[in-house]
Structures are given as C-alpha cells and as structure tokens.
Amino acid sequence: MLQLTSVLLLAIGVSTFAAEPQGAKQSEPSIRVECHGKLRHGVVAMGGETTGSTITFDGTTWELKLPDEVSRTFAKEHHKNPVTAVGTLRRVAGTAVPMRWIVDVERLFKSDVGTHKEGASLTVLGTLRAGDVAAGESPGTVIEAAGITWPLDLSSDSSNQSRAESFFGKSVVLTGRLERGTEAKSPPRPIIRVNKLDAPTGNAVPK
C-alpha cells in the first residue's frame, strides 16, 4: 500500500514537473535562435567578460554559453569551423563590455555549409507595436521580447503588415531571419525579416 502511494505521488510529481515549466515558459517573452556561423573557442576578453566561445555570422558575433563538457570539447575541436548553435538569446549589461549577447546553447553541431546559409533564424515570443521614431527606434513595426526591441521587415508577404497591426499591443510568435537593416546607421541595426506571424499557442515556442 505504501509502495503504491509512493508510486502515485511520484507519478503526480513527475507529471506536474513536466507540465509546469513548459506552460510557464510559453507565457514569457523569449527569443529562440538557430544560428549558422563560424565558431571561435578559447576567447578571452577585457575583464574576463566572455563565455569563452562565440559564433560569428554576417558581421554579428554572439557569445555561446555551452551547457556541458561535451559541448566544450566539441567547441575546442571545431574552433574556426562552421557550426550550428540552437538555444535562447539574451542580452546582459557588462562592466567592461557594455552589452553582451549570449546564446544559452542547447544544441551545438557541425554545420553543413552547403545546406545552411550563414545567419540566424529566430522564433520570438513578444509584443508587437509601432516603432517610436522619436525614441530613436526604426519606423514601422517592432517586437519587444526579453528586454530587446527588434525592427521587423514584413515585406515577405503582402498581408503581413495588416496582420501585424491587428496584433499591436498583444503577444505574438513570429519566425524570421536576422538581417542587416538598410537604414543609414553605422553599424546598421539588425532587423528580423518575418516569415510567419501568429498568436501564441500551446506549443508556440518549440524547443
């Protein structure tokens, strides 16, 4: 009887544990990325403000926070080689380095140069709104997620703009590709070229 109770309690605990974080995460703004670029490992930085690994694509460099010894060994072996990193992007204010962009890596593997064009695709769960030009933002539509505001390029589909405007002030999930902006800024501000725009669903931000 005691064993049965224990098993039941364990089962309830496991199911609760499995369900709770997923639901919680989906309600929070997040930026999932899959980036293809050149890996550097053994990186050092001013004040030690680095994870020690970076990925560079199309003029953008993000730090890679590697989860375990296996991935660190892989990174060491693939220093200066093309790789694909999948994870969650965040931005951190540093002390010597003003702003650090860090991908908390979940998967890291050798990139197939023939298949994967250098760059980053993103799945963003955030809030849409009009860009505030007076505040230095790009005109047009922007998405805010995890403290980061990204300008959007909605030109891939003629219906995207009106669809986006219908979502202003609301949570959305969009998928797209990171590209350099065309505005006369140096360096140009990155934009997301949107492929798909939807209201969040239960599986909005797939792992």
Place this chain on the structure above:
Amino acid sequence: MSTRLAFYFGAALLGMCLCGDSLDADDWVVVPKSSREKRLAPELDLLRHCDHHHRFKGVSRKGKAVFDVPSGQAENVQSMSIAMNSDIPRISTWGKRLLISYAGQGAKPSEATLKAAGLNKVEDYERGSFLVVEPQDAVSSKTVEALLGDDAVAYAAPDYFMSISPVKPTAEAAQPLITGSAPNDPLLNQLWGMQNIGATQVWPSFHETPKIIVAVIDTGVDYNHPDLKANMWSKNGRYGYDFYDDDDDPMDEQNHGTHCAGTIAGAGNNGVGVVGVSWKAQIMAMRFLGPDGNGSTSDAVKCIDWAVANGAHILSNSWAGPDTSPELAEAVTRAEQRGVLFVAAAGNTGGGGNDNDTAPYFPAALPNANVITVGAIDVNNAPGSFTHYGKRTVDIGAPGVRIVSTTRNNTYDKYDGTSMAAPHVAGAAALVWAKTFPSPAPDRAQMTKVRDLLYENARPVPALKGLWGYTAPARVPGGVLDISFLNNTPSNGNPTPNQPSPVGRRLVENRMKVDPAKFR
C-alpha cells in the same frame, strides 16, 4: 546592485531637486530606512528634504553623501557637514532629463512605471540599454518609489550636459590629497585609488621608475596620448607589437588598454590630466584584444612571450576567459622562469561576481608563483559589485570602481572593473621593484621579493575577509594593496632576495627552456 541603484538615484534626484533651489542645512535630515526602501544597501540612508512633501534628495553612507552635487550647490551640502566624495568629476550643467538604465537581463521599465513616476519617455536608446525620460513635474518621492518598485530599473541618473573628455579639474582639486611635493596633474584629486593604496604618501620621496618596463597586454595603447607619450617604451621607433592585426603598430582602437596604461604610469607632474602609480615607468604596448574587447588565447601567448623577450619586468593583464589551455599556462611559466611578474585581473561578472575557486577564470587562476590576481574594491573599501573573488585563486584587492584614467585621443574617462584594479598593482610593483633594487632586472629572486613585499604589506580590510588572500604566497586575508611602507624604506637598499615561498598554490616549477629568439 543596490548600492549602485542607490547611488544613481541619489545622483539623479539630488540633481533634479537642487536645480535652482537654495537650501539651508536645516532643510535636510537623515531618514532611517523603512521597509519601502529595503532595496538600499544596509549601510545606506536616504536623505530627505524636510519640506511639506518629504521629497527624496539623495543617499548617504554612514553620514557621507554618495551622490553628485551640481555645480554651485557644493556649499549647501558642505554646510550640512556631509563629506563630499572628491573623486567625482564636476558636472558642468544639469539637464532636466533622466536616464533610466534597464536591469541586466530583465525587461525594460514598463510604461506603467513611467506613468506612475510622472515621467515621459523621450528616447529608448537600446544600444546603451537606457531610456531618456523627462519629468512631467518636479521629481518627488513618488518618482523614486515608482522606479524602485520596478525590477526592470537598474538605476537612474541625470542626463548631464557634460564633457568627460577630458574630465575637468574640480573645485576640490584645489584641496590636494597630499601636501608637500604633490604632482600638479589637474585630475589628481579624482584619483581616489592613489590615496587608497598609499601612493600619495610615497610620492613625496619616490615616484619614478624609469628602468622598469611594464607591458600592458590588452587592446593596445594610444601612445600619442599627452599623458602617456613621455613614458612609452620604444625600440626602433615602435612601442610594442600588435598580435591582433599582426603588425608592429599597437595603437589602441578600444580605450581599455589606454586606460590601464594611465593608471600604471600616466606621466606625473606634467600639468596634464592624471598621474600613474609610477610617474615614470616604461609602458610597453601589447595588443591582442580587438575593438570589441575580445581576443584569442593564442595571441595572448604571443604577447606574453614577446614582452618577456623584450625585457618587460611586469606584465599587466586585464583580461580573462573561462577556458584554459596548456599553451597559456606554459607562457606564464616561461615568464616566471625569466623573473617576470604577471599581474592578472580576477574578472568581472555583474550582480555579485564569481568565485574563481569553484568556477575559475584564466590566467587569473593559474597557480604560477609569478601570478598576482587582483580583485576590485570601491572608495569605501567594499568589494566592487562585479568583482570575482576566491580564497585560493585571488590574492589581493585594489581600487577598481570609478577609476579615472587616460582614454584615446587626449581624453579621460571613468571606468569600473578588476581591469582597473590590476594596473594599480602593476604600477605599485614598479615602484616597489625600483625602490628595492638598485639594478632592477627581470630576475626570479627580485620578482619574488617584489611580490612578497606587496603581499606582506597588504592592508587587512575586515569587510573583504573571506574573499581573497588566504593562500600563500598571499599573506593577508581580505588584504588591499598598500605601498605606504615604501615611505619608510631606504631607496635602492640591498635586501636579501627571498627564496620562493615553500608552500602554497604559486609553486609551479619551471621546467621549460625557451629560446626568446623564437618569438618576435
């Protein structure tokens, strides 16, 4: 974070509230913290203006104001017998706007917060992670409480109309930190670190180390800076080497290395800008970190070997990474074999630092006998909020918060970091080396003696106990760099060189033979 938060709120609000006001001493009172101000550090108190609205005016620490005071208001505050921080550059003009910095990883301050605080958003400057806002009305306690209540607010500060390039001499500079033969460098009184480490006590009798070469292994050095030019090491008209671009022009394209160089050996008593710990040492410029502040371990190794092969006594290393490599460890060992001191920044991690004992950063955590790893302290001898620590792997503390020094193109700026602490130790080592040895040379016995003198004379600070300095050859738990002992030491004495310490972590034996000619 809370100290910084309090500081900037104080700065912001005092500036906003004092503009145009004329205050009397009776207008102020120190108000004990209430539960609503729980985010202030324990030692901080709010200063409130005792008018009908009980408006916030600033923040004090143990009775000492920790906020900027706008031009023309210093007398008002001094009349309240509140000591002023002397290391803060004079703000030429106060603007009406505030800057609100986003918290590190969190979201931006919400519209609801701004509304509750009575602030209009003027600009969201993402690159700098701050909002520019304009108060709708006078800043009040409501503003403070609304901002304190939003976790997305890291700190607020006035949007100064100011030029920090160069930092202007302050009124306080007329009251020198030291008497007697004080250098005439106009920013002297903003260099709190020089007083903290006892350099100002030593300078009247000893301040130049022209025979000592200190290699700044970093982003390069602006060798044309008027406060550095006279002290640049050179060989065949070159000031060092650039392994980032692989050429012989180590010009800084970032500022970080130039800042470090100014703390080590900014030209002293030249009537310009700052003064280094050593007024005259030779700065060897080594570049391997790029404009983004990143570099590779392999290029760092080349810098170390190049500097050692070209006669450096001391290597100042304000960089690190979480991965180590045998190549880096071997390069540091080669330096040790040649009697070259290796000063390393412990590293920075925002929001409380990192224990290098359990999560090491390198080269800071290397066990070599020539490595001195440095943590950062602030003007109150408290650890910098970002500083890495480690009983076994960090050796000593030094000033690393709000450090004014040289930056590129004849400018000056104020930086935080263990990157700023390590140069204080490197400059101090130059003074100790030159004062201790009549013929200072890269030599293992001399290097060991210099290292041990720095450790033996560290000033114990109770608040830093538990953070660093527990393992030999470091000798003072919670110790802070203090070279005031040099004031009582005869110049160029003939001390008996110490043997390397018999125990402790810095015990790597030198097993490698190196041919310096192999390195450029």
